[in-house]
Amino acid sequence: MEDIRKLIVGNWKMHGLKSALDEVDRLAELCSRGEPKADILICPPATLLSEMAKPCADAGFLVGGQTCHHKLKGAYTGEISAEMLKDAGATHVILGHSERRLYNGETNEQVKAKAEAAIEVGLIPIICIGETRMERDSGQAVAVVSQFLAGSIPDEIEDFVVSYEPLWAIGTGLVPSPGEIAEIHMAIRQRVGGDIPILYGGSVKPDNAERLLSIANVNGALVGGASLKADDFYGIIKAA
Numbered sequence: 001m002e003d004i005r006k007l008i009v010g011n012w013k014m015h016g017l018k019s020a021l022d023e024v025d026r027l028a029e030l031c032s033r034g035e036p037k038a039d040i041l042i043c044p045p046a047t048l049l050s051e052m053a054k055p056c057a058d059a060g061f062l063v064g065g066q067t068c069h070h071k072l073k074g075a076y077t078g079e080i081s082a083e084m085l086k087d088a089g090a091t092h093v094i095l096g097h098s099e100r101r102l103y104n105g106e107t108n109e110q111v112k113a114k115a116e117a118a119i120e121v122g123l124i125p126i127i128c129i130g131e132t133r134m135e136r137d138s139g140q141a142v143a144v145v146s147q148f149l150a151g152s153i154p155d156e157i158e159d160f161v162v163s164y165e166p167l168w169a170i171g172t173g174l175v176p177s178p179g180e181i182a183e184i185h186m187a188i189r190q191r192v193g194g195d196i197p198i199l200y201g202g203s204v205k206p207d208n209a210e211r212l213l214s215i216a217n218v219n220g221a222l223v224g225g226a227s228l229k230a231d232d233f234y235g236i237i238k239a240a
């Protein structure tokens, strides 16, 4: 368990034009100063994926998608298949992010089907789960997260990543206490076994990364806002 290599993921969400490639160059320069002790994965908007794949590969970074369709191909206007992500250079795909569950109505069943599509083409799904503030305040956090896990993870799956992202911590500057994070990550660990990386996401910043990444069973971070600027993201990578 202790030797799971840390994975630091930048989820750029709907941010980033071609000019954002400068941030990749800057990050590459910062990371070239020492051997990173973590795997670094950047999930840009799909429009940037192909273009970022080469500079990222040169710098030793992985690239990934932010979602994919559950069907491998077909008449689904506007959608992106897992195979297209893979073809563009992706190794991973974020699935079931709370923003997609919230704004696109994604259900556990859909997340599970998307994960199956991802696995079929050789992508590693990063399955996101987390509770609302109300669920936490009413003592249901562990139960909610366990329910998400049970519903979103395919039965026949070996290689995947789980990311615990409490909804109330995303973009708010709020983070659960170390004890609260440890409790959830332990519950996830008990369900997924010893080899699966479990990330924490929600207001991870350079100044709290070291503390968050030292909590038991926290094997990395899923970073939103602070992944957009290379210097901030590097601050988090360094902490790992």
Ligand SMILES: O=C(CO)COP(=O)(O)O
Residues within 6 Å of the ligand: 011, 097, 165, 169, 170, 171, 172, 173, 201, 202, 203, 204, 222, 223, 224, 225, 226
């Ligand atoms: O949603 C997140 C990453 O997927 C977290 O976003 P922030 O780091 O901006 O809180």
